Amino acid sequence: MSIKNLVARQKDLFSIIIFLAAFLAIWELFFNLEIWPKVSFPAPYQVLESFKNQIEDGSLPSNILVSLWRLFLGFLISITIGISVGLLMVKFPIFGKTLNSFAVGLQSFPSIAWIPFAILFIGINDSAILFVVVMSSVFSVMISTYSGMRNISPLYLRAAKNMGAKGLNLVAYVMIPAATPSIIVGLKQAWSFAWHALIGAEMLITTLVGLGHILSVGREFLLMDQIIATMIVIFTIGMIFDKLVFFKIEEKIRKKWGLSEQTM
């Protein structure tokens, strides 16, 4: 990284810190004006206190771990099913075309609307949460795999076939890598859908652990400080994955494919 980039980064960091400080100051100010009762509007230090308590009793780390575990598991299942079905859709065009129209509809289907179905179909347990997570993310993977495969430059396919690639070799060494930029976009979207669905499902399918569950508990016991602390955790996790993990991967792939002029 060049010095210029480093300076630019420090500037970015500086403005973020200024923004956060201003935000906290306004928050504190409103708290002191006592417009709302303290129960519905805690001070920043109360939220910090709640963080401290939750970390000290070990509940926050374990809830984060449980939620992330569910998220990873659901995401993994979505990738596996989504990519496999996406490949089958390419292999069998009529099936692909039909399923694609359904998948597009189901992709925009609100994840929360799956919850009553999941509770009656599976029960109030981890599997039901997983089911909701998978149902809300699998179609993004499926659609992006399907469209990514179909939009591969014919030149790559001709060159590959000309060099003797066929069957599974063609799929594994040419088609999947060639469709990767499009699949990554789908994965990123699937990840964020899975994350939304997970918190919703944890709130409504009560399994006693998970970040969503903590939110529900906070609501029932009027623990606004705990609710805000959890919201901050949810925000941070979402941001870390979106900005650090997926953005980096996407950027790297775009660069490699010559899709981005920008050099890091």
Add this chain to the structure above:
Amino acid sequence: MILFITNKQSEKYLTKLEIKNVTKSFKTTQGKNTSITNAIENINLSIEDGEFVCFVGPSGCGKSTLLNILAGLEKPNEGEVILNGRPIDETGPDRLMVFQESALFPWLKVIDNVEFGLKMAGVGKQKRREIAMHYLDMMQLTKFSDAYIYQLSGGMKQRVAIARALVLDPEVLLMDEPFAALDSQTRDLLLVELQLIWARTKKTIIFVTHNISESVCLGDRVIVFTHRPGKIKKEVSIEYRRPRLTEDPGLQDFQRSILYELKNEIISAKKQENPSN
């Protein structure tokens, strides 16, 4: 003076590739009207082992279509292509194509691109690397073996593409305007390099171009195509010392005679497109 009938050569060489009565037409649909366009019509041509043949013609004359048929990437409606006495059926690494734009795989490093065909053929990792490095060395690309494609210049990309084809030791190398997108200095350099590689590997090369000086610089024989539907209008044998440079004054007579043939074709192609003029 310009045309030589090279009986001497046909005795020396064996027939490598025979194109027999090849015709190809495409269905084009414009709204409700479906019309059939003949791309090439009744092509007959015999190419000797180790010969360097150039196809020139006005754009859209079907010379690239013919090349795709030779590669087995398209099937002719009529006629057949015979390689080493056997009709070709599908595409395969015995007839390798070097494309106009870079068809290199951006997800692979240079070395892995060059190894690709060998990997598909099931050649072991060590052997693969050895062969690939040999051809990268021939193309003076050893330093770039670990680079990705986006890091290469246009000329380097086409050199990698040539190396990627040569590793498979093809019977025939098919080149579809491979230098069309390059700047003229890079192209001139590659024209010389290609002649040296040809001399070294003794490959049969079929090179499609619309650039007359390129065709004269490279070809033992230049095949001039008519406009659509493409037919062979004339064959010009070029007996001249190698390696040739495009600006060699001795090549100008050849260029002039091909230009003369092509000019009429380009004019009648224009007339076909705009009948009112």
